Amino acid sequence: MDNLMLDGGFADPVMQAQQGFRALMDALANPGTIQQLALGLTPPAPLTPELAAVLLTLCDHDTGVWLEPDLATEAVTGWLRFHIGSPLNVARDQAQFAVLRDSNTLQLNGFSLGTDIYPDRSTTVIVAVPALSGGDALVLKGPGIEHSVEISPLGLPGDFLEQWAENRAQFPRGVDLLLVADGAVIGLPRTTRISGKDA
């Protein structure tokens, strides 16, 4: 055990958690907008600062967190146990939060969708993408969006639109998605309808 495990968290936990939350709230209330999420965290690789910012803002011992296997290194799990104290050994379909680094292999199925009676008991999926712009354009519509808005995140899997349509069709059940990169976040709540640029 060394200082790497203890360092790198919030310098000002109360204010930074509030900033982080407002970014996430604005991101999910206004899908497609890019909200700043640079909170100066230095987690051990391969956990990215943005993924860490979401976890430190929202998670504690009440929330089961599922880590993509490649992310669950000893350094990362030790760091998270110290900073958020969440159970990290939960099954994929039991997790309240799921954290993924390899966005190309993102599979939305297998997470908790909640139930018809309690659709809030679903997994929030947090995915680090290579960048929030520069990829193929996606057109978003739905609550939080006045007409439509375009995003172009890099690194989403080829069948992302089909996967998302399947998720959207389960409403009110479904997962909510947070895409993070470059100190910023885009929120895609389950209500958002996504189509390709030409569709």
Added chain:
Amino acid sequence: MSLIPSYNFAYLDEQTKRMIRRSILKAIAIPGYQVPFASREMPMPYGWGTGGVQVTAAIIGPSDVLKVIDQGADDTTNAVSIRAFFAKVANVATTTHTADATIIQTRHRIPERPLQAGQVLVYQVPIPEPLRFLEPRETETRKMHALEEYGLMHVKLYEDIAKHGQIATTYAYPVKVEGRYVMDPSPTPKFDNPKMHMSPALQLFGAGREMRIYAVPPFTEVVSLDFEDHPFEIQHFTQPCALCAATGVYLDEVILDDHGGHMFVCSDTDNCEERRAQGHRGHLSGEELEAAE
């Protein structure tokens, strides 16, 4: 050592805030659905806005500007004490001007001035379940929402028509959000229902005693329930505000004497004051009375 007892920023402890924040994010993702949350005891009684206060405490930051209204007024007990509470425990700036506020906590009104993108309207909600007076069991109302079984609500509105010749529900008028969940807009007058539809502001609802949080994201469809032959209508007033001569706003009746004398004035005090500052005068505004004396 400080002699003044100190609280965490915005009164609530961080774990409570995280719990409420997680519920708010789910509420935003499922518009109109009531998310359960572990409501805390607050230093004020239930019915005083503990749900709204907890939502505001979970979202507020040092750069926010807070406005609190009670039945449209900035200067009534509930509004004054909640504003003072956050000025003390979060040291935030407060205002009475709708345009200057980033967070507006409200008890039973939506400001007359159209809200802007980036503003958050936090409602204090007594009974979040619109079906509660039709079906007392939570297990059943949960199922009714899950099955989208809202026939009973239409029967209630129909019974209004059968008894009164019109839909007699004037406040807490049920709405359907984004074509899915029937939601209680809190006991706002139905006059305010159209303002919820496609509002650029985020609307959050907190019910402290009932332990529920729900939300309407910006630019979301909010449709008041009605019938083809009895379409939804808002209240209309036959006279303007007696102080600022505003029309098309919600008015309160104020009794003036015990001989039946009364006046109608703006419920939204900030809107009324701004109009009077701009020179608008109603037939009972002070200047005319003074001139008549």
